[in-house]
Amino acid sequence: MPTPDVPPTAVLLDLDGTLVDSVYPHVIAWHEALAAAGHTVAMAAIHSGIGMGSDRLLPWLLGGHVDDAQAISDDHKQRFLDRADHLVPTTGANALLEDLERREVPFLISTSAGTTEREALLAALGRSDLPITGADDVASSKPAPDLLIAARAEIEGEVGSVIMVGDAPWDAMAATRAGMDAIAVRCGGFGDDTLRGAGASRIVDAPGDLIGTL
Amino acid sequence: MPTPDVPPTAVLLDLDGTLVDSVYPHVIAWHEALAAAGHTVAMAAIHSGIGMGSDRLLPWLLGGHVDDAQAISDDHKQRFLDRADHLVPTTGANALLEDLERREVPFLISTSAGTTEREALLAALGRSDLPITGADDVASSKPAPDLLIAARAEIEGEVGSVIMVGDAPWDAMAATRAGMDAIAVRCGGFGDDTLRGAGASRIVDAPGDLIGTL
Numbered sequence: 001m002p003t004p005d006v007p008p009t010a011v012l013l014d015l016d017g018t019l020v021d022s023v024y025p026h027v028i029a030w031h032e033a034l035a036a037a038g039h040t041v042a043m044a045a046i047h048s049g050i051g052m053g054s055d056r057l058l059p060w061l062l063g064g065h066v067d068d069a070q071a072i073s074d075d076h077k078q079r080f081l082d083r084a085d086h087l088v089p090t091t092g093a094n095a096l097l098e099d100l101e102r103r104e105v106p107f108l109i110s111t112s113a114g115t116t117e118r119e120a121l122l123a124a125l126g127r128s129d130l131p132i133t134g135a136d137d138v139a140s141s142k143p144a145p146d147l148l149i150a151a152r153a154e155i156e157g158e159v160g161s162v163i164m165v166g167d168a169p170w171d172a173m174a175a176t177r178a179g180m181d182a183i184a185v186r187c188g189g190f191g192d193d194t195l196r197g198a199g200a201s202r203i204v205d206a207p208g209d210l211i212g213t214l
Numbered sequence: 215m216p217t218p219d220v221p222p223t224a225v226l227l228d229l230d231g232t233l234v235d236s237v238y239p240h241v242i243a244w245h246e247a248l249a250a251a252g253h254t255v256a257m258a259a260i261h262s263g264i265g266m267g268s269d270r271l272l273p274w275l276l277g278g279h280v281d282d283a284q285a286i287s288d289d290h291k292q293r294f295l296d297r298a299d300h301l302v303p304t305t306g307a308n309a310l311l312e313d314l315e316r317r318e319v320p321f322l323i324s325t326s327a328g329t330t331e332r333e334a335l336l337a338a339l340g341r342s343d344l345p346i347t348g349a350d351d352v353a354s355s356k357p358a359p360d361l362l363i364a365a366r367a368e369i370e371g372e373v374g375s376v377i378m379v380g381d382a383p384w385d386a387m388a389a390t391r392a393g394m395d396a397i398a399v400r401c402g403g404f405g406d407d408t409l410r411g412a413g414a415s416r417i418v419d420a421p422g423d424l425i426g427t428l
Binding site: 021023024025027028031032035040042043044047086088090091186187188189190191192193194205206 | 235237238239241242245246249254256257258261300302304305400401402403404405406407408419420
């Protein structure tokens with residue numbers, strides 16, 4: 001057990017794509033919403049942008065200001081929620097959470113998902129009692145570090161260093177900018193070269209591979 | 215123009231995922247079909263297997279013989295076809311085909327897709343007049359070279375070397391085993407390290423990037 005002189009390492013966990021296998025449904029939902037608005041965007045390109053702030057995604061994909069961004073985002077959200085019944089946890093997600101709880105590792109789920117999406121993701125996980133914080137009052141979305149810096153401030157008790165676990169390169173970039181160690185899980189479908197290039201210091205297949213190691 | 219002494223280089227093109235942006239819909243369709251049969255498989259793992267012969271995919275994902283493989287495959291096919299209205303060509307796919315036609319480069323589309331899926335893919339492409347060959351009478355599916363060797367034998371006129379264009383590592387492996395040069399397109403969402411490791415000698419974003427170069 002940590003002594004009072006050595007504050008424990010805390011863990012921040014991304015939710016969407018990291019604890020729930022939701023990246024591919026997001027790709028499909030964005031592709032359909034963009035197509036409905038008259039924009040043809042390659043699915044692999046959409047995949048590359050999943051995990052950055054949704055306010056950044058459309059300008060990034062379409063190359064500048066997007067007049068109908070709010071309507072496309074709303075349509076994406078609805079299409080994603082329409083498929084929420086198919087969402088399942090990533091491999092070992094719940095087992096990792098139980099491992100952290102059992103070993104009394106301070107942890108907090110940090111998500112930029114809106115209220116309705118967050119509820120759908122937690123329902124897929126089958127947990128409604130998890131420590132979780134969101135993107136309210138955060139000035140700049142991932143890959144900016146703001147969300148993670150705000151989350152770190154919310155972790156109860158004294159903590160030392162912070163490890164961030166996420167599936168997207170945008171998570172690893174945000175963590176590195178926030179001065180945290182970034183661990184990546186491959187379950188979002190991002191390549192090792194991409195994750196490593198974004199700053200991930202360790203890459204595993206899925207949350208279950210982190211049991212006993214955080 | 216090539217002289218009679220120097221047979222032209224011919225091009226074999228994969229259809230599913232290479233000319234049509236179909237990899238992500240396949241991932242979703244397989245995930246749903248597997249879930250309906252009681253198998254939870256990570257979407258990123260399914261993605262990794264897209265492009266190998268569908269007879270190989272389920273044993274590869276589930277680790278051995280699968281009793282209900284035919285039922286799962288049929289269910290996948292139906293779920294994929296149910297979403298066929300959303301299929302669109304990959305970036306520059308039709309422009310590349312027109313480029314090959316205009317420059318009289320011998321080419322043939324080589325696909326292991328079944329009849330109904332092939333029709334849906336060609337409909338998404340908006341072309342029904344393309345030279346195309348399938349997997350009939352092929353002993354072993356990709357990454358075995360059989361499909362590509364059979365396709366090479368079907369190209370009309372005398373040809374010299376053959377270039378294969380595909381989106382999946384399984385395409386590049388099959389091409390390399392068939393003694394062909396493998397070019398990979400990133401539009402299937404596979405990472406450069408994966409594609410290069412499978413034997414791709416050149417990697418571009420999408421078919422449109424190959425215009426004038428084949």
